[in-house]
Amino acid sequence: MTLVTTTARLGPSVARPGARGRAAGLVGIAIVAVFVVIAILGRDLVPYRATALSGPALQAPSGAHLLGTNGLGQDVASQLILGTRISLLVALLAGAGTVLLGGVVGVAAGWLGGWAEAGLMRFTDLVMVLPKLPLLLLVGALTGGSAVTLSLLIAVTFWPMTARILRSQVLSLRSRTHIRAAAGFGAGSWHQLRRHVLPDLGLILVAELIPAAGRAIALQAGLAFLGVGSPTQPSWGGMMRDALNYQYVFETSAWTWWLLPPVIAIVALVIGITLVGTAAEIRLVPSLTRHTR
Amino acid sequence: MGLYALTLWAVVTVVFLLPRLLPGSPLESLNDPSSGNFIYDPVIRAKLAAYYGFNRPLISQYVSYLWALLHGNLGWSISQNTPVTRLIARRLPWTLLLMGSALALSSTIGFLAGVTAAWHRGGARDRFLIGSLSMARSIPEYAMASLLLVCFAVLLPVLPLGGAYTPFAQYSSPLGAIADVGRHLILPLAALTVGLAGNHFLLVRNTVVVTLGEDYMLLARAKGVPRRALKYHHASRNAMLPFLTSVGIQTGFAVGGAIFVETVFSYPGMGTLMNAAVTARDYPLLQGSFLVLAVVVLVVNLAVELAYSRMDPRVAR
Numbered sequence: 001m002t003l004v005t006t007t008a009r010l011g012p013s014v015a016r017p018g019a020r021g022r023a024a025g026l027v028g029i030a031i032v033a034v035f036v037v038i039a040i041l042g043r044d045l046v047p048y049r050a051t052a053l054s055g056p057a058l059q060a061p062s063g064a065h066l067l068g069t070n071g072l073g074q075d076v077a078s079q080l081i082l083g084t085r086i087s088l089l090v091a092l093l094a095g096a097g098t099v100l101l102g103g104v105v106g107v108a109a110g111w112l113g114g115w116a117e118a119g120l121m122r123f124t125d126l127v128m129v130l131p132k133l134p135l136l137l138l139v140g141a142l143t144g145g146s147a148v149t150l151s152l153l154i155a156v157t158f159w160p161m162t163a164r165i166l167r168s169q170v171l172s173l174r175s176r177t178h179i180r181a182a183a184g185f186g187a188g189s190w191h192q193l194r195r196h197v198l199p200d201l202g203l204i205l206v207a208e209l210i211p212a213a214g215r216a217i218a219l220q221a222g223l224a225f226l227g228v229g230s231p232t233q234p235s236w237g238g239m240m241r242d243a244l245n246y247q248y249v250f251e252t253s254a255w256t257w258w259l260l261p262p263v264i265a266i267v268a269l270v271i272g273i274t275l276v277g278t279a280a281e282i283r284l285v286p287s288l289t290r291h292t293r
Numbered sequence: 294m295g296l297y298a299l300t301l302w303a304v305v306t307v308v309f310l311l312p313r314l315l316p317g318s319p320l321e322s323l324n325d326p327s328s329g330n331f332i333y334d335p336v337i338r339a340k341l342a343a344y345y346g347f348n349r350p351l352i353s354q355y356v357s358y359l360w361a362l363l364h365g366n367l368g369w370s371i372s373q374n375t376p377v378t379r380l381i382a383r384r385l386p387w388t389l390l391l392m393g394s395a396l397a398l399s400s401t402i403g404f405l406a407g408v409t410a411a412w413h414r415g416g417a418r419d420r421f422l423i424g425s426l427s428m429a430r431s432i433p434e435y436a437m438a439s440l441l442l443v444c445f446a447v448l449l450p451v452l453p454l455g456g457a458y459t460p461f462a463q464y465s466s467p468l469g470a471i472a473d474v475g476r477h478l479i480l481p482l483a484a485l486t487v488g489l490a491g492n493h494f495l496l497v498r499n500t501v502v503v504t505l506g507e508d509y510m511l512l513a514r515a516k517g518v519p520r521r522a523l524k525y526h527h528a529s530r531n532a533m534l535p536f537l538t539s540v541g542i543q544t545g546f547a548v549g550g551a552i553f554v555e556t557v558f559s560y561p562g563m564g565t566l567m568n569a570a571v572t573a574r575d576y577p578l579l580q581g582s583f584l585v586l587a588v589v590v591l592v593v594n595l596a597v598e599l600a601y602s603r604m605d606p607r608v609a610r
Contacts, residue, residue: 133549
């Protein structure tokens with residue numbers, strides 16, 4: 001397998017941190033902040049328990065049910081609000097796990113070099129080519145797929161991209177003069193790594209964390225949509241699944257308040273995170289975008 | 294080549310070990326009358342016991358599992374009471390049709406858009422393409438599919454809601470059948486293509502931008518090479534190699550995307566099959582589906598690598 005890095009990154013000219021880019025980043029932060037507030041206040045905001053049969057089935061939005069009711073008579077707005085919590089929880093856990101795993105493998109490969117590097121990168125390639133969603137479906141179905149399990153599974157399948165980026169970054173840091181100078185003054189390998197290399201990687205890890213979190217949100221919702229996840233825990237993907245499985249959802253206008261809200265919530269949050277991620281990448285790690293300008 | 298053989302062996306072994314070693318012993322729950330997954334039909338239970346070899350030592354289970362695989366036996370589907378191989382054989386062609394056309398279409402769009410954006414780098418066209426395509430690629434396939442479904446099958450009912458063909462339709466000619474299949478393919482294909490095209494686009498654009506700054510481009514321009522040749526011949530050719538690698542990687546993403554898109558459109562491929570298998574906790578069917586899809590991805594990647602070493606003499610050893 002070839003070791004060409006093909007992770008598509010935003011390149012050149014987007015990298016001009018102009019007013020436009022900053023505005024996009026702020027819009028992204030605002031979108032994400034709204035969802036975070038909803039998630040934190042969630043339990044106090046919801047008018048009904050998510051599984052409570054709070055009214056007749058398929059009621060159009062009204063004062064009592066802001067987004068109407070679903071096919072069972074559950075309040076759609078309550079489910080949407082409580083679904084935010086699980087999305088953001090998985091984003092945080094899976095994002096951190098992905099970056100941590102990828103970081104350890106990538107730094108170890110880049111710093112150790114030699115056969116350790118060759119072995120680790122071979123393993124990275126091996127995990128990278130596996131079709132991830134079918135694997136997650138299989139393991140998710142076998143384990144039941146609680147939020148924590150899912151986060152762990154996502155981290156275990158998605159770390160290779162981070163590992164590659166971290167490795168190449170460590171390789172380029174290793175040859176820089178300040179590290180060579182430290183080595184010249186007699187700094188040991190561990191000291192160089194801890195004092196001179198790891199601090200420089202912090203920002204890249206943050207820049208990697210944001211897209212990893214976005215990917216985790218899309219995956220968690222997608223897995224719930226395919227039936228992996230707790231059936232009693234409300235989630236955006238589960239709502240989409242229920243709506244699309246309901247035979248007459250398109251015969252009436254029920255899809256406008258049952259199917260569309262979770263779809264719009266996912267799209268808005270994922271786009272918000274992408275905007276933040278792009279802005280963060282440009283500001284935090286200009287070296288990733290600068291060289292091709 | 295060696296790595297692919299190793300990967301294949303790893304996949305096969307992981308598929309063997311997962312259901313046996315995971316906590317909660319999911320396989321045993323199939324035999325446990327007190328669990329929700331208990332299989333009531335004694336005939337199916339016997340078939341499963343024969344395939345999994347529940348009470349034999351692990352190594353003996355492994356040998357008979359490999360032996361069955363070599364004979365194309367992927368086990369017995371619990372929920373559909375049919376050999377897994379037969380179910381997959383019926384569904385895989387639809388997924389390959391969807392994935393294949395999406396990969397071809399997204400590669401073409403991504404390549405052309407990438408070259409165009411790089412050529413006008415920094416300009417309005419470039420910024421528009423980057424903005425729209427990187428937004429589009431961050432939208433999950435199932436969300437994109439739902440939006441397309443609502444727009445073009447519900448609000449503006451010009452295309453079918455789902456399926457791969459009109460059930461019970463009588464076609465007057467093979468052309469009619471193709472047109473029908475094509476009509477059902479449009480929306481799933483569009484939903485799957487958008488994200489993949491975005492990935493290709495960013496890669497091609499960034500590679501071409503770098504080549505545009507090379508000395509040989511300046512020389513070519515100075516000696517009066519026409520614009521078209523400059524753009525598509527001199528500049529784009531260097532993007533071909535990373536582009537090819539990316540086609541291999543995209544295949545993995547396309548499999549995932551196809552599973553989502555098929556589920557939204559009830560498209561009768563591997564995605565809807567796996568979705569049904571997840572719902573029924575049909576482990577043999579899930580295992581077989583994962584294995585087959587992994588092989589598809591590995592084969593495409595191997596083909597890409599062979600093509601790569603053909604195109605780049607530096608890699609050929």
